[in-house]
Amino acid sequence: MALSDLGSAQYPSQRTAWPAIALSRKHENLQSSSCSSALGQIRSSRSGASANRSGVTHSGQPERSTLREGIEASKGKEELTVVWSAHCCSWKMECYCLTVCVGTVALLFALLWWFVPAVKKTAFWVLMWNDFIIERLHNKFTQTTRPQRMLKAVQKNATKGNPDSVISAIDYYCKHSEWAMNVGDEKGTILDSVVSEVNPSMVLELGTYCGYSAIRIARLLSPGSKLITVEFNAANAAIAKQIIAYAGIQEKVTLVEGSSGDLIPKMKERFGITSFDFIFLDHWKDRYVPDTKLLEECGLLRKGTVLLADNVICPGAPEYLKYIRNNPRYESRYYPAHLEYTKVEDGLEKSIFLG
Numbered sequence: 068m069a070l071s072d073l074g075s076a077q078y079p080s081q082r083t084a085w086p087a088i089a090l091s092r093k094h095e096n097l098q099s100s101s102c103s104s105a106l107g108q109i110r111s112s113r114s115g116a117s118a119n120r121s122g123v124t125h126s127g128q129p130e131r132s133t134l135r136e137g138i139e140a141s142k143g144k145e146e147l148t149v150v151w152s153a154h155c156c157s158w159k160m161e162c163y164c165l166t167v168c169v170g171t172v173a174l175l176f177a178l179l180w181w182f183v184p185a186v187k188k189t190a191f192w193v194l195m196w197n198d199f200i201i202e203r204l205h206n207k208f209t210q211t212t213r214p215q216r217m218l219k220a221v222q223k224n225a226t227k228g229n230p231d232s233v234i235s236a237i238d239y240y241c242k243h244s245e246w247a248m249n250v251g252d253e254k255g256t257i258l259d260s261v262v263s264e265v266n267p268s269m270v271l272e273l274g275t276y277c278g279y280s281a282i283r284i285a286r287l288l289s290p291g292s293k294l295i296t297v298e299f300n301a302a303n304a305a306i307a308k309q310i311i312a313y314a315g316i317q318e319k320v321t322l323v324e325g326s327s328g329d330l331i332p333k334m335k336e337r338f339g340i341t342s343f344d345f346i347f348l349d350h351w352k353d354r355y356v357p358d359t360k361l362l363e364e365c366g367l368l369r370k371g372t373v374l375l376a377d378n379v380i381c382p383g384a385p386e387y388l389k390y391i392r393n394n395p396r397y398e399s400r401y402y403p404a405h406l407e408y409t410k411v412e413d414g415l416e417k418s419i420f421l422g
Contacts, residue, residue, distance in 0.1 A: 228315035251407025267344030274350030278307035370422035
């Protein structure tokens with residue numbers, strides 16, 4: 068047997084194992100190279116991602132468009148933040164300044180009101196205090212209007228169906244809680260005396276407001292008499308209807324909403340009347356003269372018709388006084404008094420139409 072054959076014969080398993088060992092090593096080399104390749108790809112992707120995040124590519128060149136977009140977006144956000152911050156600061160500053168101004172004005176008026184008695188007799192300051200400051204503060208903090216608060220006071224304190232009780236409740240509220248532009252208790256007695264003297268069957272009131280003077284007039288009318296009252300402000304008219312109904316005299320009162328200048332020419336046709344016996348003017352003072360002339364032109368004044376005008380001194384109706392006192396068709400008399408619920412000088416002008 069040859070030596071090679073002897074080796075083959077003595078170690079047959081070794082020869083057959085060599086190809087398997089070779090194949091196994093080759094397989095391990097392939098796996099190793101595959102892992103190395105995969106690892107390289109992972110490292111490459113990581114470095115690429117890192118480069119992208121920093122705005123640099125594998126080649127080391129910056130991605131200019133991406134970088135520019137990022138910068139522009141960042142600038143846009145910063146500008147928006149700055150604008151919004153400036154807007155908020157401006158709004159806060161305006162609110163602060165407004166609050167300080169209102170507070171300062173209110174404090175000054177309070178000091179004047181309490182420590183300077185003469186202020187209470189000055190028409191400008193009294194109206195400014197009651198209408199510009201007190202009313203607006205009440206409206207702001209209660210979220211209601213002055214007429215609404217007056218209605219609530221009537222419903223709370225007056226006896227339903229009793230006109231005198233309603234008048235007393237309004238007077239008490241306006242004296243002790245909040246001033247209002249009713250004819251008031253002092254001038255109200257003058258109004259009562261004139262109505263009782265005339266004893267009218269057909270009455271016209273220009274300026275209803277909350278219905279205070281309408282109630283004073285209507286409660287003195289004889290059975291079958293009628294009062295037509297005109298109110299331009301729809302919100303005031305709505306409150307007046309409720310207060311008049313609460314007083315229980317709604318059958319004597321007809322409340323009409325609208326402008327006096329538009330309604331006066333329609334009175335005869337709309338209500339079937341020939342003329343008025345008594346007319347109470349208590350609306351816009353600059354309308355006293357035009358509406359008086361309109362009443363004359365429409366033939367709604369008869370010989371003996373009485374006109375009574377309120378607030379001829381405060382706030383004042385100088386043009387009306389000039390017209391009525393210098394007109395030979397009227398005979399006039401002035402009744403001195405005070406602005407409702409104050410010590411400010413005011414008065415009523417009574418004029419009789421002579422025909």
